[in-house]
Structures are given as C-alpha cells and as structure tokens.
Amino acid sequence: MRPGATVTVALEPRPTGSWPQPRSSNxxxxxxxxxxxxxxxxxxxxVRAARTGAVTITWGPQSAPVFTLRLSVAAYPVQ
Structure with a gap:
C-alpha cells in the first residue's frame, strides 16, 4: 500500500469473546x-499508512497474538 492509504479488516466474532485491541508495531x-x-x-x-516501511498490526499479546496483519508501505506501486 501507499502512504495515506487505508485498509479495513473485518474480523468475524470469536467464540471465546471479543477481539483484543489492535496495536501497531510502529x-x-x-x-x-x-x-x-x-x-x-x-x-x-x-488502519492508515503514514510512511514507507514494514509494519505489523497485532491483536492480543505480542508474544502470542490472536491475529497478525503485516503491511508493506511503499512510495510507489510494487509488483
């Protein structure tokens, strides 16, 4: 994705309760x-990309996340 772009993740209900709050690694x-x-x-x-680089969004504890989203933010289209 490019800086300024957004991505929306839809997470289905969990049988064990609500989703933990998401955290950005940077x-x-x-x-x-x-x-x-x-x-x-x-x-x-x-999630909105602000600058170029690689970032991880996690739900749950860092040592054992429930769900992980990895994003690469580039200044130009990557193929």
Missing amino acids: PMLAIVTSTATDSKGVTRVT
Missing part, C-alpha cells in the same frame, strides 16, 4: 484509526 508507519463492533459481533478495524 505508529509512525501505520496507525489504527478506528475500531468498531456491530450488533452481529463483527469487528471492523481501519
């Missing part, structure tokens, strides 16, 4: 801009 590169859970239990999280 908020200078990408930041979680919104998180919301609807009446059906689906959680939507939007």
Whole structure:
C-alpha cells in the first residue's frame, strides 16, 4: 500500500469473546484509526499508512497474538 492509504479488516466474532485491541508495531508507519463492533459481533478495524516501511498490526499479546496483519508501505506501486 501507499502512504495515506487505508485498509479495513473485518474480523468475524470469536467464540471465546471479543477481539483484543489492535496495536501497531510502529505508529509512525501505520496507525489504527478506528475500531468498531456491530450488533452481529463483527469487528471492523481501519488502519492508515503514514510512511514507507514494514509494519505489523497485532491483536492480543505480542508474544502470542490472536491475529497478525503485516503491511508493506511503499512510495510507489510494487509488483
């Protein structure tokens, strides 16, 4: 993705409860801009890329995340 772009992740309900709060490994590169859970239990999280580089968004403890999203932010289209 490119700087300024956003991605929204839709997470299905978990049988063990709600999703943990997401964390960016480097908020200078990408930041979680919104998180919301609807009446059906689906959680939507939007992440905005700020600068070029690689960043990881994790849900749960860093040592054993429940879910991991890895993003590469490039200044130009990558094929």
